[in-house]
Amino acid sequence: MTTSVIHTQALAKVYRTGVGLQPLNLEIKAGEIFGFLGPNGAGKTTAIRTLMGYLRPTGGEAQVLGLDVRRSTREIHAQVGYLPGELRLAPHLTAQELFGILGRLRGGMSVRQVHELTDRFGLDSSRPLGTLSKGNKQKVGLIAALLGQPDLLILDEPTDGLDPLVHDEVLQVLREFRREGRTVFLSSHVLTEVEQVADRVGIIRGGRLVTVARVAELKAQLPHRLEVRFAQPVPESVFQTLPELRDVQIEHQTLRCVVVGEADHLIKTLAAYRVLEIRGHQPSLEDVFLSFYREEAHVDSLAF
Numbered sequence: 001m002t003t004s005v006i007h008t009q010a011l012a013k014v015y016r017t018g019v020g021l022q023p024l025n026l027e028i029k030a031g032e033i034f035g036f037l038g039p040n041g042a043g044k045t046t047a048i049r050t051l052m053g054y055l056r057p058t059g060g061e062a063q064v065l066g067l068d069v070r071r072s073t074r075e076i077h078a079q080v081g082y083l084p085g086e087l088r089l090a091p092h093l094t095a096q097e098l099f100g101i102l103g104r105l106r107g108g109m110s111v112r113q114v115h116e117l118t119d120r121f122g123l124d125s126s127r128p129l130g131t132l133s134k135g136n137k138q139k140v141g142l143i144a145a146l147l148g149q150p151d152l153l154i155l156d157e158p159t160d161g162l163d164p165l166v167h168d169e170v171l172q173v174l175r176e177f178r179r180e181g182r183t184v185f186l187s188s189h190v191l192t193e194v195e196q197v198a199d200r201v202g203i204i205r206g207g208r209l210v211t212v213a214r215v216a217e218l219k220a221q222l223p224h225r226l227e228v229r230f231a232q233p234v235p236e237s238v239f240q241t242l243p244e245l246r247d248v249q250i251e252h253q254t255l256r257c258v259v260v261g262e263a264d265h266l267i268k269t270l271a272a273y274r275v276l277e278i279r280g281h282q283p284s285l286e287d288v289f290l291s292f293y294r295e296e297a298h299v300d301s302l303a304f
């Protein structure tokens with residue numbers, strides 16, 4: 001049986017000045033990387049801080065690792081590897097000292113794990129935290145979240161401020177983490193990174209979860225552009241009648257069209273001709289994401 005690592009039922013947060021999170025139903029299973037996507041002000045941090053017990057929900061309920069977010073805040077803090085969106089680090093401590101303190105709080109840490117992570121992320125752990133650049137502070141926050149191999153990581157914008165090499169290394173560490181059966185819940189506006197690591201994504205907008213799906217499913221919902229080059233002239237009418245094709249054009253023995261949904265008819269029709277080349281344009285998660293936002297652009301004027 002797959003266990004539920006995060007479970008929310010109509011979890012809501014209303015601030016005095018407005019809604020932060022509309023009733024949210026979410027189920028995150030052990031061993032998955034779940035990407036929580038949304039533009040500025042969508043409600044990602046509100047959801048994460050509520051799950052971590054730093055904000056009190058105004059409605060609904062939630063369990064993290066089976067612990068109630070209202071009643072078991074201390075246990076949740078002890079058991080979840082958490083990276084906040086806004087890191088506050090004691091400026092006079094070095095990373096080494098901070099990791100030592102955290103290790104003691106968590107009942108011991110592996111010196112080998114700290115060395116391995118500081119090496120992989122290229123962090124000088126001997127400098128006072130107050131003197132570190134934004135990206136290096138982010139590395140400290142990430143290593144602090146990873147210490148002690150927690151079963152669940154909740155990361156608010158984990159790659160914020162990181163250079164491309166470290167960024168890729170962090171994604172690699174998250175994949176390794178998943179391989180061990182652990183779970184990652186991460187928020188991001190960086191769509192391409194979520195696409196690279198997440199098993200499923202949830203898209204949030206205006207405090208409301210617009211959709212939850214596997215990355216591949218989301219992509220399949222979008223039209224694909226296709227270009228097919230034939231060895232001989234082909235009749236345009238054959239392709240004009242295929243139900244899954246839009247914008248069909250044939251020029252110099254090349255078919256250009258947009259495929260919506262299943263490509264079964266198209267493949268069978270193509271089989272009657274000699275095809276020299278097929279080029280497809282696969283929608284990126286960015287296309288999917290923007291399509292969800294454009295759909296509802298009239299509801300909310302938030303720009304993305």
Ligand SMILES: Nc1ncnc2c1ncn2[C@@H]1O[C@H](COP(=O)(O)OP(=O)(O)OP(=O)(O)O)[C@@H](O)[C@H]1O
Nearest residue numbers: 015017019020038039040041042043044045046047
């Ligand atoms: N302490 C607060 N008091 C009142 N409103 C708040 C507070 N924190 C957040 N909000 C509001 O709740 C909504 C969701 O904000 P939240 O910070 O959760 O979004 P986000 O998706 O994390 O955005 P970003 O990507 O910019 O960090 C926004 O309208 C925001 O203005």
